[in-house]
Amino acid sequence: xxxxxxxxxxxxxxxxxxxxxxxxYDTSESDYYLFWYKQPPSRQMILVIRQEAYKQQNATExxxxxxxxxxxxxxxxKISDSQLGDAAMYFCASEGxxxxxxxGKGTKLTVNP
Amino acid sequence: xxxxxxxxxxxxKTRGQQVTLSCSPISGHRSVSWYQQTPGQGLQFLFEYFSExxxxxxxxxxxxxxxxxxxxxxxxxxxxxxxxxxxxxxxASSSSGLETYEQYFGPxxxxxxx
Numbered sequence: 001x002x003x004x005x006x007x008x009x010x011x012x013x014x015x016x017x018x019x020x021x022x023x024x025y026d027t028s029e030s031d032y033y034l035f036w037y038k039q040p041p042s043r044q045m046i047l048v049i050r051q052e053a054y055k056q057q058n059a060t061e062x063x064x065x066x067x068x069x070x071x072x073x074x075x076x077x078k079i080s081d082s083q084l085g086d087a088a089m090y091f092c093a094s095e096g097x098x099x100x101x102x103x104g105k106g107t108k109l110t111v112n113p
Numbered sequence: 114x115x116x117x118x119x120x121x122x123x124x125x126k127t128r129g130q131q132v133t134l135s136c137s138p139i140s141g142h143r144s145v146s147w148y149q150q151t152p153g154q155g156l157q158f159l160f161e162y163f164s165e166x167x168x169x170x171x172x173x174x175x176x177x178x179x180x181x182x183x184x185x186x187x188x189x190x191x192x193x194x195x196x197x198x199x200x201x202x203x204x205a206s207s208s209s210g211l212e213t214y215e216q217y218f219g220p221x222x223x224x225x226x227x
Binding site for chain 1: 201205216218
């Protein structure tokens with residue numbers, strides 16, 4: 001079965017600083033997608049960024065970027081210039097084939113003013 | 114374009130009862146997936162419907178079922194509720210289901226079983 005592991009249950013960062021959230025995964029698929037979702041206290045799950053495994057280049061979306069290490073099955077999220085609105089639960093997920101999205105347990109990010 | 118909507122947003126039921134949750138996907142989307150979110154188990158895939166047919170199913174007991182209508186709206190039903198069914202139920206829609214990266218989530222239905 002596919003698994004996604006987020007080893008940091010909680011993280012905190014000062015406003016305007018940079019923070020990196022870690023994620024490792026295990027999959028037998030040769031081609032797959034990886035995602036970071038954000039779930040603020042309002043509970044609406046929002047897609048932050050996605051990475052196609054066959055692409056070497058790390059995905060970037062404004063202040064959000066990933067460090068994708070395919071051989072190590074690592075997929076970390078870097079948030080630059082952190083803002084108060086970035087405070088949320090962050091979930092790493094992999095495309096699980098017949099299981100659709102397989103999620104990690106999440107990392108709660110606190111942004112301190 | 115309106116987002117994914119779920120009704121009701123909150124629900125309280127008693128053990129042994131059954132419950133039906135509804136999900137309306139983004140207009141034009143034909144795939145609807147359901148997920149259960151609990152503090153202990155995290156987010157787990159329940160099932161996916163595409164063009165009124167269940168296409169994928171997660172590892173949940175038969176008490177959990179669903180269906181999809183011709184307008185792509187989906188319902189999930191849980192029969193004989195147990196305390197452990199208390200959770201946030203999320204649905205997500207995508208245009209065809211093949212492009213998982215295009216999944217858009219609804220706000221969820223918070224189910225409490227007493």
